[in-house]
Structures are given as C-alpha cells and as structure tokens.
Amino acid sequence: MSERLQVLVLDDEPIVGKRLQPALAKVGCDVEVFEAPAEALKRIAEKDFHIVVTDIRMEDIDGIEVLERVLGKRPETKVIMITGYATVEVAREALAKGAFDFIAKPFKPQELRDVIAKAALALGFKGIAEAGVAAEK
Amino acid sequence: MDSASPEQSGSGATDLRLQKALLERPGISIRTRLILGFLSLFFLSAVVTAAAWVMLSRLEVRLRFLEVADRYTMEIQQARRFEKNYFLYGTGLSDLMEHVENSRKLLDDAQAEAGKVLTASDLKLMQEHLKLYQGLVERLEKAHADPLAMDKEKAGIESDLRSNGSLMVDFALQLAQKERSKVNSTLALFKKWTLVFLVALLGLMVLIANFLARQMLGPLGRLTATAQRIATGDFTPIKPARWYRDEFSDLAVAMNTMMRELQHRHDVLVQSHKLRAVGTLTAGVAHELNNPINNITLTAEMLKEDYPELSDGERLEMVNDLVAQAERAQKIVRNLLDFARESEIKTEKLDLAELLRSTAGLVANQIKLQGAKIELDIPSTLPPIHGDRQSLSQVFLNLLLNALDAVKKGGHVTIKAWPDREKGFIHVAVSDDGCGIPPHVLPNIFDPFFSTKPRGKGTGLGLSVSLGIVRQHGGDIAVESAPEKGSTFTVTLPAALVPEIK
Known part of the structure; x- marks a missing residue:
C-alpha cells in the first residue's frame, strides 16, 4: 500500500498536538491536530482518517462521544483513547464501545507510536512499525 | 494538632487572664x-x-x-x-x-x-x-x-x-x-x-x-444574650462587667470554659471537614497534574529525539514550554497544599475577587471532569474585605462543590459578586441550574450533620461549617432554591471600607 496513514490527534492541551505532530509525521503519518472537539468532528465528517487519537476528558464534548461519532461514520477507523485517569471503568467503557486501545497520560511519544503501529498493522499498513523502530534508534 | 501556634497559646493566655479577672474581683455572693x-x-x-x-x-x-x-x-x-x-x-x-x-x-x-x-x-x-x-x-x-x-x-x-x-x-x-x-x-x-x-x-x-431583682435579672439577661450569641457561633469569652463577683461569675467562668471547648471542637470540625474537601479535590488534582506532566514528558522526549535537527528557536520554544508546564504543575500542587494546610486564623485585608478566582481555579478541573460550565462575574473594583483567606476560600469551595454536585452534565455554575456600597457589604452569589433543594429540607441545610447526599458521600458539615465561618466574619449566608431549577447561595460579607491606618 502506497497510501500514507491518515491520523487525527485531538487533545485540548495545545502542547500535546504540537509535539505529536512531528513525532508521528516522522514515522510516515499524515497528521492533523485539533484542540476543539467540535472542529475535529467537523473535519472527520469531511475526511476519512485511518486512526483517531482522542483525549477522553474534554470540555463540551468528551472522548467517548468522539469515539461514537467516528465509529458511526467509519467503523473500520481505529480510535485510540488518551486518558488522564487510567481507571478500569473508563478503559472498559472505551473498549466496549469499540476503541482500539487506550493510553494513559503521561506517556512518551514512542509509546503512542507503538500503539499506532499496532493499529496500522491491524489496518494492513506495514511501514509504520518499522519506521517506529527506526525512529527509536 | 500538636503544633500549637503562638497565636493559639496567646489566645489561651487571654482566656486565662479573663478567667483571673472574673475571679479576682471581691466576692459578694x-x-x-x-x-x-x-x-x-x-x-x-x-x-x-x-x-x-x-x-x-x-x-x-x-x-x-x-x-x-x-x-x-x-x-x-x-x-x-x-x-x-x-x-x-x-x-x-x-x-x-x-x-x-x-x-x-x-x-x-x-x-x-x-x-x-x-x-x-x-x-x-x-x-x-x-x-x-x-x-x-x-x-x-x-x-x-x-x-x-x-x-x-x-x-x-x-x-x-x-x-x-x-x-x-x-x-x-x-x-x-x-x-x-x-x-x-x-x-x-x-x-x-x-x-x-x-x-x-x-x-x-x-x-x-x-x-435584688435588678441585681439578679441583669446578669441573667447578660448570660441569656451570651447563650444566644454562642448559638450563632460567636465564642468571644465573657468579660467582667461589674466590680464584684458572685454566683453568676462562677456561671460565666463555666460558660467561658464551655466556649473554649466548643471553639476547640469547632476547629477540629472545620479541619476534618477541610480534609474531606481535600479528599474530593485530590482526584481532580491528580488528573489535573497529569496534563502538565504529559506535556513535559512529550516535550522532553521530542527535544531529546530531535535535538540535532531542531533550530535554536524551536529548541528555545520547547524549553520554554517545559518551564511553563513545570510551573503549572507546581501551582496546582501548591494550591492544594495551601488549602489543606492547617493554619491559625489570620485576619488580613483580602482582595475578594482574587480569592474567588483562585478558589474557582481549585475546582476548575472538577468542573471540566463533570462537563459543567463555570462563569465568573466578578468586577475587579470590589472593595477589599477583612478576613481569613483560608477559611473564606473554604466557604466558597464548599458552595462550589455543592453546586457541582447539584448540576448535571452541561450544567452551569455562576459566581457573581457585587458591592452593596450603601450598607458597606459585599454579596457573592454562587448559583447553579441543578436539581435544587426540596422546600421541606431547606430550613435544615445549615444544620450540622444534615446531608442529602448518599451515606458516606457527604459529612453534612459543609454548610454548617461555612455558615460558622461567615458569621465569624460578621456576615451571613442566604439561600434560594427551586426544585429542578437550581439554587443560589448568597454570601454577604462586610466590606473594609475604611482604609487601614497603620
């Protein structure tokens, strides 16, 4: 597959997007970063993303709602949840609703890359995992 | 509680002096x-x-x-x-x-x-x-x-x-x-x-x-007034009013002892309630702390990873982000510690607007977690007040946490402050559009140990302790509530209109 992995990152902390953008671009993803859930959802409606990374706790619209909206539009999208509280219930709810995986704050860029690589593999993209490993070196 | 501050031992000495003054008068029984x-x-x-x-x-x-x-x-x-x-x-x-x-x-x-x-x-x-x-x-x-x-x-x-x-x-x-x-x-x-x-x-x-009737009814009236004063939470000891001592003086001494005990219990109660509030806040604070820590982790990792390729400007931006996020984390922790720390009552000139903003800051994350909205309508021209920063912060925190308990997801909590210049008071209204308080429990909400929250969730002391603190500051709390429409708690505090002369 020559198609590049399309990733959307949604977190109301601006620094998260600012740092993840180059971190993921480096491993061959096309990354779009959003701070406001409403704008992110608007963009999701316009464009198909392979992977959506979203914070669970946000003002206005929370991550679970984003998850439902994304899967409702394109069920094969892999949604990775970022959570501040890695509580069992939140994780269970997210997974039950079809999230691919979750990652607890604070996390390192590589930890997210590993999860994305796993998701990419599940989607049939191969380059990401290798690139991730390469970037680590 | 073993850290008896000089202030406390000082007030203890005052009590003893009063006790002596009460007892040292010539006795005419x-x-x-x-x-x-x-x-x-x-x-x-x-x-x-x-x-x-x-x-x-x-x-x-x-x-x-x-x-x-x-x-x-x-x-x-x-x-x-x-x-x-x-x-x-x-x-x-x-x-x-x-x-x-x-x-x-x-x-x-x-x-x-x-x-x-x-x-x-x-x-x-x-x-x-x-x-x-x-x-x-x-x-x-x-x-x-x-x-x-x-x-x-x-x-x-x-x-x-x-x-x-x-x-x-x-x-x-x-x-x-x-x-x-x-x-x-x-x-x-x-x-x-x-x-x-x-x-x-x-x-x-x-x-x-x-x-003889005047001699006996006078002190009796005074003691009755004192008892009523105690009921409103004013524990100022009784001072000698006559030049001689009698059986009423013994009663006054006993009442002073009782008030000292009550004050002590009250302090313990306030502290224990504060610790409950700290417990409630901790979960939110832990989550709140995760954000700056995550930002620091991501930024530091990326700085390490991309160091050679980054321009000086990019590196500086990342380092600045690190510093700012570390400060943010520090502030969150300090806020909580400031609130939790037990400290003596210290009356000082306070900027109420600033106090309200920082208290709202303490619950900001709680509000976010609950998907509620908070609105502040606080003019920066509020006159200053005299009071104890921590106690008053605790009062508004209690009201805010109560409001948060009452609102549903997407609910609104408002803090509105306005001066009542004519009377020299400042009003602070904490309102919510939550479930409201049923009229039949409204008269009881300021009673100690009264709670509508599920067992183990509330101490039933929040409002009682808050009212005690506000009354000690010479103010009052009024409440208005309509079921399913929300509640408004209005705290009235005397403004320090006369500038302090040093």
Missing part, C-alpha cells in the same frame, strides 16, 4: 446580698421598736404622774372640805391635818419621778403652797387649844387658808389638765407614727426587692 437586704429591714424595725419603747415608757411615767396629780387634787379638796366644816361647826381639825399630811407625802414621793414631767419650779411652788397651808393649819390647831388667841387670830387664818387653799386646788387641777392633754397628744402622735413607719417599711421593702 447573692446570699450575702439577701442577708444584707433583710438585715437592713430588721435594723429599721429595731430602731422603730426602740423609739416606741422609749415613747411608751415616757407615757407610762406621765400616766403615773397623772394618777398622783389626781390623788393630790383629791386630798387637797378633801382637806378644804374639812377646813370649811371646821370654820362652820368647829369640828374635823384632825381630819384636815391628816389630809394635808397625806398631800405632803404624795408630793414628796412624786418628787423623784415628777422631775421628768414637771418643772422643778412648779414642784417647788406646790410644795411652798402646801407648806404655807400646813403652817396655817398648825397655827389654827394651836389657837384651837386657847380660845382667847383663837378669837384674835381666827379671822386672819381663815381668810389666808381660804385663799391659799383655792390657789392650791386651781394649780393641781390645772396641772392634771395639762398632763391629761399631754398624754392625749402623745397617744395621737404615736398613732400617726405607726402609720408613717408602715409606709416607710413598705417603701424600703419595695426598694430592696427592686434592687
């Missing part, structure tokens, strides 16, 4: 005052009795003298009757002499007591009259034995005897009359004074009863 009151009544009665005694004994003397005067008059009148008989029939001379002698004895006997009611000159005059009369009678007796001399002297003696005799009778009658009228006037006076005494006694009794 209620019993003593009762005894003194009744003693003064007894004293008045004793004086009146003594006066009556003296008057009665004088009256007794007068009556006795009156009797003597009557008998004397009778003897003299008898003597004059025999005198008349003698001059008419020439008989009864010995009887005449006997009656004259009797009269003389009566006067001599009365001399000892007569001095009290009769002037010495009057008595002397009477004795002289009698002596003259007796002399005449003796001359008559001598002449009786010698008819020659009798004829010569009879006419002269007879006229002398008659004039002297009538003089004596008049004098004695006058004397008796005078005495009788004196006795009568004394009796009338006695009657009048008895009434005067009765009125005076009544007056004195009313006075004493009034005095």
Whole structure:
C-alpha cells in the first residue's frame, strides 16, 4: 500500500498536538491536530482518517462521544483513547464501545507510536512499525 | 494538632487572664446580698421598736404622774372640805391635818419621778403652797387649844387658808389638765407614727426587692444574650462587667470554659471537614497534574529525539514550554497544599475577587471532569474585605462543590459578586441550574450533620461549617432554591471600607 496513514490527534492541551505532530509525521503519518472537539468532528465528517487519537476528558464534548461519532461514520477507523485517569471503568467503557486501545497520560511519544503501529498493522499498513523502530534508534 | 501556634497559646493566655479577672474581683455572693437586704429591714424595725419603747415608757411615767396629780387634787379638796366644816361647826381639825399630811407625802414621793414631767419650779411652788397651808393649819390647831388667841387670830387664818387653799386646788387641777392633754397628744402622735413607719417599711421593702431583682435579672439577661450569641457561633469569652463577683461569675467562668471547648471542637470540625474537601479535590488534582506532566514528558522526549535537527528557536520554544508546564504543575500542587494546610486564623485585608478566582481555579478541573460550565462575574473594583483567606476560600469551595454536585452534565455554575456600597457589604452569589433543594429540607441545610447526599458521600458539615465561618466574619449566608431549577447561595460579607491606618 502506497497510501500514507491518515491520523487525527485531538487533545485540548495545545502542547500535546504540537509535539505529536512531528513525532508521528516522522514515522510516515499524515497528521492533523485539533484542540476543539467540535472542529475535529467537523473535519472527520469531511475526511476519512485511518486512526483517531482522542483525549477522553474534554470540555463540551468528551472522548467517548468522539469515539461514537467516528465509529458511526467509519467503523473500520481505529480510535485510540488518551486518558488522564487510567481507571478500569473508563478503559472498559472505551473498549466496549469499540476503541482500539487506550493510553494513559503521561506517556512518551514512542509509546503512542507503538500503539499506532499496532493499529496500522491491524489496518494492513506495514511501514509504520518499522519506521517506529527506526525512529527509536 | 500538636503544633500549637503562638497565636493559639496567646489566645489561651487571654482566656486565662479573663478567667483571673472574673475571679479576682471581691466576692459578694447573692446570699450575702439577701442577708444584707433583710438585715437592713430588721435594723429599721429595731430602731422603730426602740423609739416606741422609749415613747411608751415616757407615757407610762406621765400616766403615773397623772394618777398622783389626781390623788393630790383629791386630798387637797378633801382637806378644804374639812377646813370649811371646821370654820362652820368647829369640828374635823384632825381630819384636815391628816389630809394635808397625806398631800405632803404624795408630793414628796412624786418628787423623784415628777422631775421628768414637771418643772422643778412648779414642784417647788406646790410644795411652798402646801407648806404655807400646813403652817396655817398648825397655827389654827394651836389657837384651837386657847380660845382667847383663837378669837384674835381666827379671822386672819381663815381668810389666808381660804385663799391659799383655792390657789392650791386651781394649780393641781390645772396641772392634771395639762398632763391629761399631754398624754392625749402623745397617744395621737404615736398613732400617726405607726402609720408613717408602715409606709416607710413598705417603701424600703419595695426598694430592696427592686434592687435584688435588678441585681439578679441583669446578669441573667447578660448570660441569656451570651447563650444566644454562642448559638450563632460567636465564642468571644465573657468579660467582667461589674466590680464584684458572685454566683453568676462562677456561671460565666463555666460558660467561658464551655466556649473554649466548643471553639476547640469547632476547629477540629472545620479541619476534618477541610480534609474531606481535600479528599474530593485530590482526584481532580491528580488528573489535573497529569496534563502538565504529559506535556513535559512529550516535550522532553521530542527535544531529546530531535535535538540535532531542531533550530535554536524551536529548541528555545520547547524549553520554554517545559518551564511553563513545570510551573503549572507546581501551582496546582501548591494550591492544594495551601488549602489543606492547617493554619491559625489570620485576619488580613483580602482582595475578594482574587480569592474567588483562585478558589474557582481549585475546582476548575472538577468542573471540566463533570462537563459543567463555570462563569465568573466578578468586577475587579470590589472593595477589599477583612478576613481569613483560608477559611473564606473554604466557604466558597464548599458552595462550589455543592453546586457541582447539584448540576448535571452541561450544567452551569455562576459566581457573581457585587458591592452593596450603601450598607458597606459585599454579596457573592454562587448559583447553579441543578436539581435544587426540596422546600421541606431547606430550613435544615445549615444544620450540622444534615446531608442529602448518599451515606458516606457527604459529612453534612459543609454548610454548617461555612455558615460558622461567615458569621465569624460578621456576615451571613442566604439561600434560594427551586426544585429542578437550581439554587443560589448568597454570601454577604462586610466590606473594609475604611482604609487601614497603620
């Protein structure tokens, strides 16, 4: 597959997007970063993303709602949840609703890359995992 | 609690000083005052009795003298009757002499007591009259034995005897009359004074009863006022108001001890409630802390990873982000620690707007977690207030956490502050559009240990402790609520309008 992995990152902390953008671009993803859930959802409606990374706790619209909206539009999208509280219930709810995986704050860029690589593999993209490993070196 | 601050031990010393001041006054017990009151009544009665005694004994003397005067008059009148008989029939001379002698004895006997009611000159005059009369009678007796001399002297003696005799009778009658009228006037006076005494006694009794009642009702009223004051949470110790000490002082000392204990319990209660609030906040704070830590982790990792490729400007931006996020984390932790720390009550000039903003900051994350919205409507021109920063922060935190408990997802919590310049107060309203408070529990919400939250969720102390704190600041909390429409708690605090003079 020559198609590049399309990733959307949604977190109301601006620094998260600012740092993840180059971190993921480096491993061959096309990354779009959003701070406001409403704008992110608007963009999701316009464009198909392979992977959506979203914070669970946000003002206005929370991550679970984003998850439902994304899967409702394109069920094969892999949604990775970022959570501040890695509580069992939140994780269970997210997974039950079809999230691919979750990652607890604070996390390192590589930890997210590993999860994305796993998701990419599940989607049939191969380059990401290798690139991730390469970037680590 | 073992870290007794100097302030606390200072207030303890003040308490002890007050205790000493209360106890060191001269003691005049209620019993003593009762005894003194009744003693003064007894004293008045004793004086009146003594006066009556003296008057009665004088009256007794007068009556006795009156009797003597009557008998004397009778003897003299008898003597004059025999005198008349003698001059008419020439008989009864010995009887005449006997009656004259009797009269003389009566006067001599009365001399000892007569001095009290009769002037010495009057008595002397009477004795002289009698002596003259007796002399005449003796001359008559001598002449009786010698008819020659009798004829010569009879006419002269007879006229002398008659004039002297009538003089004596008049004098004695006058004397008796005078005495009788004196006795009568004394009796009338006695009657009048008895009434005067009765009125005076009544007056004195009313006075004493009034005095004792005032003495007892005054402190009683003061203690009642104190009890009401305690009920509103004012634990200022009772200060000595009078120069002496009595049973009420002991009660005041006991009440001061009670207040000290209550204050201590209240402090423990406030602290334990604060720790509950800290527990509630901790979860939110932990989440809140994760954000700056995550930002630091991501930034530091990327800085490490991309260091060689980054431009100086990019590196500087990342380092600045690191510094800013570290400060953010520090601030979150410090806020919580500031709130949780036990510290003495410290009254200072406070910027209420700033206090409200930082308190709202403490719950900002809680609000975010719950998907609620908070709006602040706080003019920055609010006048300052005097108060304890931590306690007041706790009050608003309680109200905010309660509001958050009441609102559903997407609900609104508003903090609105406005000055009431005319009265020198500031109002702060914490409103929510949540579930509201049912009217039947509304009167109880400020009661200690009253809670509508599920068992184990609330201490039931939040509002009670908050009201206590606000009242200590000279303010009040009012509540308005409509079920399903929301509640508004309005805290009113006195503004520090007069600038502090240092």
